[in-house]
Amino acid sequence: MTQARIAPSILSADFARLGEEVKNVIAAGADLIHFDVMDNHYVPNLTIGPLVCEAIKPYATVPIDVHLMVSPVDRIVPDFAKAGADIITFHPEASSHIDRTLGLIKHHGCQAGLVFNPATPLDYLDYVLDKVDMVLLMSVNPGFGGQSFIPAMLDKARACRARLDAYKARSGRHIHLEIDGGVKIDNIGDIASAGVDTFVAGSAIFGHANYAQIIGDMKAEIERATR
């Protein structure tokens, strides 16, 4: 399996000490910083934008993984690229022109990804895989941290991994598979076995007293499940 990556969602961090939180979670073994952008339109919550991305960039010695839950998508993409985003993912329902949005993200020098809500079919991938660096499967309905993992997403992850493996056999290119929502120490092994290589976790990491301990335990579980 590709090297597993843990992506703490800073939605559950202490916003009053965000730079320090980013620094600490990276020192504890985080491989990406997951940055949730909500617009109170596409999802019923309002979070952070490019200014905050720019503010944490000096602390982020690993890639910033921007998860856009905004509609429309395109006009905010250049601002996030300028603010230091390394990966930008968006929901296909939030873009009128999916291929164009993927191209726009790449044009601005970022890796691009599509995000699938629990009930969104994977068919949106059919004609755009050449422009996709990562697929993000939501294992909760987007909008809030701290929700419970939807078990049916394990089958969806397996189906998605099969598509991405078939693509790899044709193209030689690995596309990352990320999961987001309700990831905990007691389900991360099953999620890894289903073919996921990038794991977003917000409340499980920032709600733990020892970030290094929980990230280390998560990596050990992944290793055990995929050995």
Ligand SMILES: O=C(CO)[C@@H](O)[C@H](O)COP(=O)(O)O
């Ligand atoms: O995108 C989202 C929610 O919409 C996530 O990134 C959450 O922030 C994950 O939080 P936990 O479920 O791990 O607490």
Ligand SMILES: [Fe+2]
């Ligand atoms: Fe997210």
